[in-house]
Amino acid sequence: MVELVRPVVDGGRFPAKGAVGADVVVHADVYVDGHDKPDASLWARRAASRKWTEIPMRPLGNDRWEGRFVPDCLGPWQFRVSGWLDRWETWRHGTKAKADAGQDVSVEIQAGTELLDSVSAADSAETDMLEAARTAHERGALDDILANPSLDALMRRRLDRQPENISRICTVTVEPEHARFSSWYEFFPRSSVDGTNQPNTLVDAIDRLDYVADLGFDVVYLPPIHPIGRTYRKGPNNTLEAGENDPGSPWAIGAEEGGHTAVAPELGTVADVTKLASACAERGMHLALDLAFQCAPDHPWVKEHPEWFVHRADGTIQYAENPPKKYQDIYPLDFTGSDWQGLWNALKDVVEFWVDAGVTVFRVDNPHTKPFPFWEWLISQIRARHPEVIFLAEAFSRPRIMEMLGKVGFSQSYTYFTWRQERWEIEEYFTELATRTLDFLRPNAWPNTPDILTEQLQHGGRPVFVTRAILAATLSPSWGVYGPAFELVERTAVREGSEEYLDSEKYQRRSWDLDQPHTLAPLLMRLNEIRRMHSALQHLDGLHFHRCDNQQLICYTKVDPGCNDRVLVIVNLDPWNAQSGWVDIDLKALDLPYDSEYELHDEIGGGTYGWRGNMGWVELDPNGLAAHVFSVTPIVPTHHEGRDDPEANLSEAIAHAEVVGQ
């Protein structure tokens, strides 16, 4: 029986997510009836390859087995699990038990010889080994037969496995590493950062890249860069009447100068986008553009393709609305209208256009207001030719809808992190992300966005900016900030009760002074350094929350899949008061023995502490050090470090060797 294989999404309807160079950890229940011994293998391959690679699996207890493989190239990969009755081990185990009890095993030895006779040697070494085993059987040299790992390995390779039980083929979409682990920095290229309030361009943006790279971010995301509509253009602070010089919202896409494949003249040209993308690449970063599939009334498509829009009963084009709210500057597209094929292809051409211009990362605006089949089609079409392209879903919608967007192909998803502020909320939400939705939804945690300045940020002051950055950067493998608003602790809302910024960059150019003394740039830089240093922070599945008797302190650890890196984070969620308490570390989650000694090095505050056992005392002050981000080093090496538990490491070693040697 081979059952409950994972990662499998909705019974195989959708592929699971993987990334180049990262372990795909496969689990399955494998068992046979009665007291016989099962064995199991994981088989993996690129979908395009005909050759499967076999990787032995290891039992975790209660019939659960584990195997792993490491995809080394982009695109779809496949795996399956096979399980069978291990007749050699069943025989070996039973015979040993009888021999140990002093019973006569002559009939058993006869049965063992029959097993040896049933296999064919593949080379002379195997012939010799089988011959030696037969001789040992004849001599009754039990120790030579029953405790001979080389013979066991040979029998594993050569003994007939019928009846073998093989799972269905499961698929993993393998994306670039930054689909899994990335740090995003969003800025409006038309604003200036030298305090001059001069309109900036894409060429000016190149000058800002060193700053972003210094902070350690690896994705530079720009809001839409297309010509902005004039009809119903919004003025500063979302007023309905724009003045002559008001630049408008970048999300009102399309004007006389062009639509989704044009660049606003005030920002530059398509060639400038390509230059910017190259400049990012030179700094180890990726340029991300915004895909907002909607049109301003002035968009060329409105005249050229009126059939791509919904028409109201009176014949006018339907503007966007969320009754009773009206957004007359935006026309939604009709994804199920009479010429839906024409529209879908045009939108695919938009993505292809920017991919050809050098862009491989897209942040998709409001994907939840378009049909899921469109996204599944679009992403698979793009990915078939450009497996390096990744998509981030900007949907703040209901849970099932956000999950479905992950399933149909989005590489990453914005999350509710922004509004998960209490300890229990954070614990519950990230536990779910690290378990139930792990195989298909990759969270990207943002403390702020141009649309979201939470009340907590508005009222909690700088300490909240600090702790929210630490939480996002250590809880989630991908995170991002909207800057420079974030690092400059911009926190005035347009009005009480609103999450919109006052003088939001969405509607006007801003002028920022990056050199202010209170900037959080050093913290962001350090956080991104720590994230690169610690593989534990680059994964989601090794997350574990621990108890603390003070509700204002949240405590969690992360370990990487091999358990070779461990990070312990403790954050004071109270922005006003120092808080102290006992944390109670579940050492099993760190693969550390009870009562073990370990060293904690604070990667932010500095300082090294020796702890022993599970209980530890902490005190954190929002006006000084609001959080510990500890690297954890066992003082007595555990078996994982020591590599002196052959059983635990053997199958892993084999697994890696075989994949590498493929």
Add this chain to the structure above:
Amino acid sequence: MVELVRPVVDGGRFPAKGAVGADVVVHADVYVDGHDKPDASLWARRAASRKWTEIPMRPLGNDRWEGRFVPDCLGPWQFRVSGWLDRWETWRHGTKAKADAGQDVSVEIQAGTELLDSVSAADSAETDMLEAARTAHERGALDDILANPSLDALMRRRLDRQPENISRICTVTVEPEHARFSSWYEFFPRSSVDGTNQPNTLVDAIDRLDYVADLGFDVVYLPPIHPIGRTYRKGPNNTLEAGENDPGSPWAIGAEEGGHTAVAPELGTVADVTKLASACAERGMHLALDLAFQCAPDHPWVKEHPEWFVHRADGTIQYAENPPKKYQDIYPLDFTGSDWQGLWNALKDVVEFWVDAGVTVFRVDNPHTKPFPFWEWLISQIRARHPEVIFLAEAFSRPRIMEMLGKVGFSQSYTYFTWRQERWEIEEYFTELATRTLDFLRPNAWPNTPDILTEQLQHGGRPVFVTRAILAATLSPSWGVYGPAFELVERTAVREGSEEYLDSEKYQRRSWDLDQPHTLAPLLMRLNEIRRMHSALQHLDGLHFHRCDNQQLICYTKVDPGCNDRVLVIVNLDPWNAQSGWVDIDLKALDLPYDSEYELHDEIGGGTYGWRGNMGWVELDPNGLAAHVFSVTPIVPTHHEGRDDPEANLSEAIAHAEVVGQ
């Protein structure tokens, strides 16, 4: 989108379990992209019927929907879930929002008229209603249009639902009520209960039925009644040498007198079995026989069908063993040997034989040592002709194996209850039974069996017998005891460290005196009465554990699917000392509002208490009252009792009406 439909077992590979007259509660995620409104229906039918019945589903929040149907006959049933964009409700909701905000809705009314025009009336009443709605539209009589439930219902029936999303067809095996809710009493018919130590027969067993029926049990289970082998027959207390008059173990099946279709001469005849089954039926009980598919060396099959057994390398027949233990009185059958078809058919004939003799309940011995495909085939073959037959799996094996036996068709399963004794163990295990394995494994909880006298029973004395009976009878819809050993508090083990009874009935006849004053018969009688009285105790899914500050007190509630019956159980797990503490009832689990008042009536100890809110103080003494089994009656009726929340009850009312009217 219609997703995550339940109950579905392993993606539909296996049917879920249902019972005649019990709600099948169906859940699904149903949603559409954007702000549009979805609607959903459950469709159900007997698999043999061509006609589906539509049952409206109701939203539970976060895109989860619920519907239910009540199967009224045995055999396979099918259901599926359909979801669609509700264009009428989407229109109604948006138009109402605009109208409420004072906006012009003339274009909306035009769109509404188009929707009205798109439907065809099925009768003159519908024609009139549509005409009235059109007139109201012309007059702009908004209230008549936007708040008209009859019109909404008509539009739900008649408006085109394209594109409709329909789940795959899911299957439920509908079994008799006692597959779901049953109370078992096991006894050895050869022992006597009048203190005379005379060998008893099946005819004598008829005389014992009134006693069992008085205790309130509804399944009478007898260990194997077949001729017992002589070769390697076991003597009293499992000794290897039996004396001339030792009767042997009933599980060593087969002798000169016959095998699995024969009755041991000392017990009676096949005709006596039929009489016994009828006598059970007259008392509202079912007779259960034991299916132990193994043979004594004297079984006729050993000579007639040597190919049905495994042969060792030296040509002898393989006896049962669990190295280094040997069971030479038992030959296992070879389910995968050369004539496996012949063997499988012979075993099916055995079951058919006893079904023809009037037996419809089988307790299956050690099913986990036979192949799963055999059980799936056997049970489906029997069930196709005799859907009233049920099977209880006696497997105390690893979790995945016990689960698979439930999946391949066993109606009920023995459980680990016997060894789950600490509060956290009971909570963890029954939470899993009530959630993860709910759809395919029905637990049957036994405090003791002829094989299992736990150390807790041996050493804890009568109070442990009391609390284990209360736990089994109130936690699990099905429970059972091995009597009279249980009610007579028999608790001497054959030796320290063993779970076997001293002078076990497995190997010798016993003589019981049922009239002893310390008998627990009154408690068993009362527990079975309470179970019949409270539908909450007849279901597993309404189980919820509550906090208590004293670890020795376990506290849980059960509610039935309609939440019309509620039971609160608090048990003192300490058999030696009185224990007291605060219990903290999660009133949401009882569908009671915070701070509600309710009356607790103790169904065992008597007495009625008024409680308010979530906290309550209890004190329980093992030497007096060791447990409370409270019926819970809200003093202020909640909306479920009051039926004054139309939205919550409407769809349920419709669902039941439609199924009944099918």
